[in-house]
Amino acid sequence: MGLEILAGRIVAPALGSSVYVWGSVIGVFLTALSVGYYLGGKRAATHASRESLSAILLAGVGFTALLIVAGEPLLGFFAGLPIPARYAAIPPIIVLFGPMTVLLGLLSPFAAELSQAQSSGESAGRVFALGTVGSIVGTFGATFVLIPFLSVLQAELVFGGILLAGAFRVAPAEPRAVAQVGLAACVLLAAALVGVYGVPTPANVVHEESTRYSELRVVDDDGVRTMFLDGVPQSAMYTDEREGYVFGYSAYAHIPLLMTEDVDRVLFVGGGGFSGPKRFLEEYPNVTVDVVELDPAVVDAAYTYFDVPRDHPRLSVHTMDGRRFLKETTHTYDLIVLDAFRKDRVPFHLTTREFMALTSSKMDDDGVLFANVIAARSGQGSAFYRAEVKTLGRVYPHVYAFPTSNTNALQNIELVATKGEPYTEAELQRANEERDIGLDLTRQIRRYQRGESIPTDDVPVLTDDHAPVDRLLDEGSGQRYVITGYNGTTDRARLGPRAVSAASVV
Template identity: 35%
Template structure:
């Protein structure tokens, strides 16, 4: 081989190595981000979930760098590293089919809130992370033709891997997640790796790759593959910037689900009816302050509360702060949210908005909490002081929280109660279930005005009101908590110290949010299960063919 021919061969190899390096860097970061959309509906968007994702990816890459370096010194071969990347791509393509089983297994063998997401993340991402870690040391070995160029080549390839990671991060966050379903993104990441690896593989892997693509693009694969099954009939689905959004119909009810949990329901025959019981407790604010005219809802959902208040209290003007623009859009398209001169909607983060918006309110209803997500910046002393500044002197705050007042699941509720007491001189607690130890919606009503109410007085107000809500509830003493709330063992929550995930991890408990879901029949679920099973079996057979080929035609041959 002449020097010129050798130079052209080296340049051609270097470009192929660069393609492999860039793609691997992009996919590993894209996979980390999109996997959060699989884990969050089950484990919540907590420090444990994100810590597990970051830690497992870094651990896998570190181990991969070490093992890949040793392997590249023994038998450096471009076809072998391409085969390894092909294997990772095939594994990633299969993630949507076995993720649910992995999560179920993790919850069964390690039912500890702090560590369950770590085990699930390890089982899902450790293998691809380790193998993708092989790429950097391997391509440097292959790309370095002489010792005096090792610094230049390694610097270029490491830089390219980092650029790929940046590209994968931004593309996944700003392009893929807002426009594609999670399973489609994962399939795309896997196919991207498979496609990049073909530059160093022969004809048989290309046929296998074509079989993978054909399997995934057939009409079957348009069905949803999620870790949480849909109940009822799915009529709309979208990955928003903040969550996985589903609109489900069952009988006369239409429900909004975010990350698999119901946030709002509407009776299609009576759109203004309050289907979910806890929303009736929003009217406590009007019982405390019947002259309220300016009302703010923090959290929109299906806009059940705002619509109901607009209809029942014609003297009021309603503002709503909702952080997710897609939630606002589906409320208009699917939940009869109509234009109203008395309704103003702000698409913004509540704390940011209230910090800059000077308007004051007679009633503020905080309904931004969920059973799988704790917006910690909306439950600190600093936030409640901002809320207090936006209240009129006789203004009232109704805060909807999820947890319990007594027992093992009570620390978060008691910590928020303790924190609110630092701002508001009076606070009342209204459980929505009969047992204070149950995980449930709990309303904390606070104010600067020293309102003096007991359950009988509130019951008299409810019975004399033309608004037919809370009459039955307040007849039961369990819905007006009169016990002493012990706050001695819980922290005062601040921006600097807010261990909210440690205090309570609602998603690990059997809560009221599951009752409605479990009571619904899974329409079309059998068909989806059969199709998903067919896809899984097809990909497993393709994977088996690839493993046999890789072992006999790539791994062993390259070591001879």
């Protein structure tokens, strides 16, 4: 079970971590274990011995070494195959984890055959009880110890070391068996050295780590520093003399300031590199900013590499789930910025009617909600965006959409929902001319759409009871994703469940 949880983390940078990926992991592991149990049951009576148990465990060590050395290249190979994204995770999981899991499935029937219990029933019960306890330890250990505190390589070495120790424990006390264990230890050590030194980190990678939620990488490229989570760009800033936003969609978060007169407190759900919070602190000296970010490592990276002030008197950072924070906070907000969605991973509990009602309850009467989603404007790839428009419309009286690109490719589409009076495009342009909010949003306002003009008859209202977010997102898998820079130019990258490891924005 611990290996199963680690498998989900290993494949996430290349294939995402949608429900389809996790379903593929669980399905492949259960299938492989069943095959191992069946084969082990047929062979246990004639092949079960201490030598065979040791050999199975040592073979597991060998597969662990192979996973360390060849796992990333194999994932890259499979990610490039023309397989429908819903099923794309199945082949690499079979190749990387199937044989090892079949082998581990042999252990239980072999161990039951060798058990000294007085009856076969008692023997099987004892072995499977111990196996279940091991699964419990592996699940909790991987979830709360290995993944939060170790890199993927280190976690793989821990699993390899456990298998090696098990082989040493059951191996007969004879020179040949000891030599086999020693050879396996050398193979595992060699794989570890290849994992550490064999694939050098590119010079432009400033920082990388396995957090408890994702693979985090900070990359410098041509005067731009970008934070990637599982290969998908999340935030960026200039490291040269240029100023302003790198990602054009960030500027749209200022449109709500044209819709409400007095903004004193702003909440960002999703921190990343804190591009928006930093700009709000710089531009609006009377605004207090709260940021909720689930991953503490992302917050640490923002402090260290993205010039986020640690002790700013108007900035409060909370490392917790955004919905939980909103339930517990006693503050009310003039603006809530929801920027926790990714193309391939959307926390469904932040999309539902119940969550939107919670945001409304934490806003002032003229408060505004801003949500950044990634979708096509219409047709294939637009279902989640249109479902979110429909859901917002069940809570907020006025909903607006601002696509960031003229194409119908996947793009950032900014949703704005208000509780106050409606605004026309002309009124927003007039407010843009009359108010000084630090940015000229003329071009952005031209993207204006009313929520009523967006067709939503074929998509559901998302609720806590029924939010098929993964299914709605799936139709956009593999489509081109257009990233728009602040000046309106674009850079195209193929992102999605098969995310790129780097991207540039112009």
